Amino acid sequence: MKNIDTLEHVLKYIDANLDKTLSVEELARQAGYSPYHFSRVFSWGLGTSMMEYVRLRKMNMAAYYLSLPLKIIDIAMALGFETHSGFSKAFKKHFNCTPDAYRSQAQKNYPQHPSLVSLTTYTIGGLLMKPRIVTQPEISIVGYKITTSNIDGQNNQDIAAMWRNYHQSGDMVRLHNEPFVKNHGEYGVCMPEDVDSKSFDYIIGVAATTASTTYQSARIPAATYAVFTVPASVPDNFVQNIQETWNYIFNEWFPTSGYELDTVGLDYEYYPIDSLDDQSLLCDIYLPIRKQS
Template structure:
């Protein structure tokens, strides 16, 4: 229940400071998580990014303020828009009408409610996982710094994979894949304020590392490894959501301070029977 209480406290903090500039680091601390893991967890559970949630909530409340008689220019500045024009554009995009039109009787507006987190016990689908300890090991591959500002990481990581496939890096990495296969490693969360490093990698190789490639040490940790079956894009997304909404709340574990690792055996990642794993460092 600590996980649920922490997540709901984070939402309450965002709601209480909805007109202020979002301090995502403070929100993440309230949620007992790193900035990266909070943003990723929030998006996986709710289907929207933190920034999008804030935007929708502000425009929902802004509509209520306008209906109650507040001046549109004051409402625009209240909810963080630099100009009335920017506010009008955002308002129209969500509600389908201009702010001034919202005052007309009988006009339909859209409302995005405040979220709250609850445990949902479904039991209709097994979640296969194993817990094990593993000593430190080295990985080698391509690395790119990923930004967490406005949740850009959700677009930048897939683009990194695409770029590596285009420039031949992915093929080289696949040719060096060992027992685990290809690894997607999210790491260095504590080194940067709004960024982290993401590697497309394999376990340590004996060959000389080519120019442009890097190596990194994965620290010893206790891992929970979850099996995903199906096309990676859909299956892995659903699995991560279930890990945070079902597994963490029901087991008493929490995320430890170590990289997240996606383990991709060489094969057709779009196949219906493709199996991969996500390793999450855990502690009681």
């Protein structure tokens, strides 16, 4: 089963159980993956975390139910709220008005699931894309950091803006001129998400021989990695080709590979020194893996 089918199954399961308290662990069981692995699959597919999607789905269904002749307490119970006041508080926080006030303008449009069709787009790699499986030693990274979130795709905007600023502001030249630079390939590293804030750090950096107080530091743990090479691209196609490679990895490769993401490592993108040639951009995607249990 492709992951797009798995996601569609889980979305239907969520809809059928909105009156219950859902958890990451339960949804991962429905998908047949570990909680960590399916959290990444879900964020890839929906652009948000599982629990944030459940919250948004409840609010969207609440807006629809308010267009029907239903009591507010019945709507609250159908969406897993124990009290009228608890539901009203959550609704007002999301829509900036009370359920009673919203009801006068509610539209009878059933909220559809997000379209997952775009996730099947990967014209560059196709079924012939094969990863290298490598054992990678620990790597010390030094560079620049931002904090972002994958809610509403904010991370895509923030990370793209960070790379533009990195190239245009002189930060790139300044970093590569530092004496601690081990090699001039560049890393884009996603750090683990903070459960409470739903945010995570993203670091652009280089491998370093020593730590630095001037820059941000990160450690990529030693682990077994699946390495996917994005075909050489001209600048106009580079970002699209990277995204299509991610689509292929999660939708095609993982479901039949016998592997799942390993919590020991970090996933990251590596841009070799050859990638600094504007006419032929290169990227390797590293994913920490372990045999699926």
